[in-house]
Structures are given as structure tokens and as C-alpha cells.
Amino acid sequence: MAVLSDILSNINDERLTQLLIDAVDQYSPSYAEEPAMAIFADRLAAGGIAFQRQPVAERQDGSSHGNLVVSLGPGPAELLWVGHVDTVGYSDEEQDTRLEGDILYGLGSADMKGACAAAVEAVVATVESGVELQRGLSVALVVGEEEYGDGAQTLREHLDAPLTVVGEPTGLAPCLDHYGYYECRLSARGTQAHAALPEFGASAIHDMLAWMMEILDVAGGADTPRGMVVNPREISGGAGGFVVADSCEALLDVHVPPVSGPDEIEDLIDQARTRAQATNRATALQYERLFWAPGFSGQHDSDLLPPLRAAFDARGLAWQPAVFRSHSDASYFQRRGALTMVCGPGRLEVAHTRNEHVELSEVREAARLYAAMIFEACIRNPAH
Structure with a gap:
């Protein structure tokens, strides 16, 4: 009878570390993921593991082969593991990938090439062990997560578990x-005037800032009862020259607790606009929804949890469910009758920063935890 140690004994930490370093060395922002994807494809091919490339319909330029999907065992899949290989863009021409002791620094090391390498x-290791899967396993490396999840949406159309x-x-x-x-x-639309006589115009930039400050005040932040996190991502406006700006636009990101919906957010924006216009009536303030991805509250008593909890127990890790406070591809896979969990090495607070890093010891543990999940969900006899 197969045991978990049959798989764990085949995990090669040196091979894992080199795979991660090679992947982080490849600059792979959204829509340019192929250099990093090729690193993972080569590792799988070297292990004799078949995979498929899944084209993403929205990408017609031929620069990307889309997602990479591994399917093992009898179908359909019981367990689906999903990771993205794209990163945010970087303003510097060169990446600074460096290893200092147990810590690997570099763009994408935490978000989330570390998890991809571990998976x-x-x-x-599972294939090398020769252990036979009793239920299906799919592992998908996807593109486009740092934009609007076109890779995950394509994957979801063809595969779920x-x-x-x-x-x-x-x-x-x-994180359940x-x-x-x-x-x-x-958007704000004001009235242009000579910069020396702003009282004859209406500054769109001034009134946009007033609106933005009201939004931030009403939202309150993560530690308030409302729990909304607002990030003014970009602001631009003005026509140049010595004039009062008659136009201004801003992009706003809002992260909200699992039970919140877009109507609640837009009510907040409306309230803030009313307050801002109480003293700035000469400017037209409008907004347009660009994107909404719902959160979800996990089923902490789900009948689907035992394999995941057993994997944590097998690795001696505490089962302490938490909340994932960012957007991710997970929202595409959560549905009634299924369970989606977010779990990977690294810390969200260092992702997307110039100091992004991951502890290699945690990546090594992630590989073993994922192996335990595979064993519990796809190999172990449910009677045990």
C-alpha cells in the first residue's frame, strides 16, 4: 500500500531551488509569460511528464502559448492546483535576482513562482515515486492573473474539480x-481659467482630490467595521500650460470583505461624491465600473475539507484558516458544491515590491505540503 513517504522521499530540494531561481530570472509580466513558462515546461519534460498548452482566445499575437496543464490519474480531476507565472511590470531595466542565505529575492519570487516551483x-516527485493515482489530479500554470485573469477564465471553461x-x-x-x-x-470635469485667477474656473484636479479624500474617509480601511481597503492607483489630468485644469481622471482599486458586493462600494462612492460636491458644485464628478470579482466565504465545515486538513496534519502544520485579502484567480473557481482554498509560500505584504522575496525553507515545505495534498486527495483510500 502506498504511503506519503514514497512521494516525499523523491522531493529534491536542490532541483527545486534551481527551478525557482531559473524561473525568477525570467522577466514575465502579464502578456509576456512565455520565458518563465518555458522553464517549468522544460522541468516537466525532463521528468517525462506530459502536459498540454491551452491557448487563451483573447491573445491573438502568437507570443504566448497560453496556460500549461498537467493531468494525471483517472479523470475527472478530484484536485486542481492553480498557479500563475506572470508578475506585475517592473520599471527597472534589470531584475535583481539574488540569493542571500535562505532567502531568494526577485520579482515573482513570492507572487507566485515559489508556489509554482513547489507544485x-x-x-x-509523485511521478518518480511510481505511486498510482486513484483519482484525477490537474496542475495548471496560468497566464494573465496580474491583469484580469484571462488564463484562469479559459481554464475554468474547460476544467474544474x-x-x-x-x-x-x-x-x-x-485561506478559505x-x-x-x-x-x-x-472622472472630473471643471472649467478652464487662467492659473492666476482660479476663482473664475473650476479645477477638476482640486475637486477630484476632494472626492478622493471623501472616499478614503468613508471607506475607513481594513481595521474598521466596513473593512474596505481603497487604493488610488493612478491620477492624471490638466492640459498643461498656465491654466486651471478642466479635466482629471483617476483609477481606484477597492478590496472588500467576502460578504460585500459592488452595490455597497458604489453607495460609498456616491456618498463621498455628495459630500465632495457640497463645497465643489461647479465640477461634474462621474465614475465607471471597470471590473468586479466577488469574494467568497469558505465552507469551514465542508465534507470536502478532510483531505486538505489531513495534508496539514501529515506535515505537522497548524490548521488555522485565514482570510486572503487580495484579488486572485480563486474567485473564478469557487462555486456551489466545490471548495477553493488559497495556500502558498511567501507573504503578500512583500509581493509587488522592490524587496520581494521568499524563504526557500517555506518553498521546500510547500512542495511537501502540496505532495501531501495530492496523496490525500488523489491516492489514499478514502476508507483510511
Whole structure:
């Protein structure tokens, strides 16, 4: 009878570390993921593991082969593991990938090439062990998560499973609850005037700032009862020259608790606009919803949880469910009758920063935890 140690004994930490370093070395922002995807594809091919490339319909330029999907065992899949290989863009011409002791620095190390490398190593170790899967396993490396999730949406059209694990950075905490994400464009239209005589015009920039401050005040932040997190991502306006600006636009990101919806956010924006216009009536303030991804509250007593809890127990890790406070591809896979969990190495607070890093010891543990999930969900006899 197969035991978990049969798989764990085949995990190669040196191979895992090199895979991660090679992947982080490849600059792979959204729509340019192929260099990093090729690193993972080569590792799978070297292990004799078949995979498919899944084209993403919205991408017609031929620069990307889309998602990479590994399917093992009898279908349909019981467990689906999902990770993205794209990163945010970087303003510097060169990446600074460096290893200092147990810490690997570099764009994408935490978000989320560390998890992708760990999952690939878990798959390679499972195949090398010769253990036969009793239920199906799918592992998908997707594109486009840092934009609007076109890779995950394509994957979801063709594949799902009762259990889905998304490897976003959580410090290996199991996150069953997930924030929602809202994005909108604010616009202000004022009246141009000579800069020396602003009282004869209406500054769109001034009134946009007033509106923005009201939004931030009403939202309150993560530690308030409302729990909304507002990020003014971009603001632009003005016509140049020595004039009062008659136009201004801003992009706003809003992360909200699992039970919140877009109507609640837009009520907040409306309230803030009313307050801003109480003293700035000469400017027209409008907004447009650009994107909404719902959050979800996990089923903490779900019948689907035992394999995941057993994997944590097998690795001696505490089962302390947490909330994932960002947007991720997980929102595409959560549905009635299924369970989606976010769990991966690294910390969200260092992702998207110049100091992004991940502890290699945590990546190594992630590979073993993912292997335990594979064993519990796809190999172990349910009677045990």
C-alpha cells in the first residue's frame, strides 16, 4: 500500500531551488509569460511528464502559448492546483535576482513562482515515486492573473474539480475566505481659467482630490467595521500650460470583505461624491465600473475539507484558516458544491515590491505540503 513517504522521499530540494531561481530570472509580466513558462515546461519534460498548452482566445499575437496543464490519474480531476507565472511590470531595466542565505529575492519570487516551483516539484516527485493515482489530479500554470485573469477564465471553461488550491502567498496558511475586488475610473470635469485667477474656473484636479479624500474617509480601511481597503492607483489630468485644469481622471482599486458586493462600494462612492460636491458644485464628478470579482466565504465545515486538513496534519502544520485579502484567480473557481482554498509560500505584504522575496525553507515545505495534498486527495483510500 502506498504511503506519503514514497512521494516525499523523491522531493529534491536542490532541483527545486534551481527551478525557482531559473524561473525568477525570467522577466514575465502579464502578456509576456512565455520565458518563465518555458522553464517549468522544460522541468516537466525532463521528468517525462506530459502536459498540454491551452491557448487563451483573447491573445491573438502568437507570443504566448497560453496556460500549461498537467493531468494525471483517472479523470475527472478530484484536485486542481492553480498557479500563475506572470508578475506585475517592473520599471527597472534589470531584475535583481539574488540569493542571500535562505532567502531568494526577485520579482515573482513570492507572487507566485515559489508556489509554482513547489507544485511542479511535487508532481515530479509523485511521478518518480511510481505511486498510482486513484483519482484525477490537474496542475495548471496560468497566464494573465496580474491583469484580469484571462488564463484562469479559459481554464475554468474547460476544467474544474471539487477541490481547488490556488498557490497565492499566504505563508502556507489555509485561506478559505477571500476578499472581493472592485476597480473603477473616476472622472472630473471643471472649467478652464487662467492659473492666476482660479476663482473664475473650476479645477477638476482640486475637486477630484476632494472626492478622493471623501472616499478614503468613508471607506475607513481594513481595521474598521466596513473593512474596505481603497487604493488610488493612478491620477492624471490638466492640459498643461498656465491654466486651471478642466479635466482629471483617476483609477481606484477597492478590496472588500467576502460578504460585500459592488452595490455597497458604489453607495460609498456616491456618498463621498455628495459630500465632495457640497463645497465643489461647479465640477461634474462621474465614475465607471471597470471590473468586479466577488469574494467568497469558505465552507469551514465542508465534507470536502478532510483531505486538505489531513495534508496539514501529515506535515505537522497548524490548521488555522485565514482570510486572503487580495484579488486572485480563486474567485473564478469557487462555486456551489466545490471548495477553493488559497495556500502558498511567501507573504503578500512583500509581493509587488522592490524587496520581494521568499524563504526557500517555506518553498521546500510547500512542495511537501502540496505532495501531501495530492496523496490525500488523489491516492489514499478514502476508507483510511
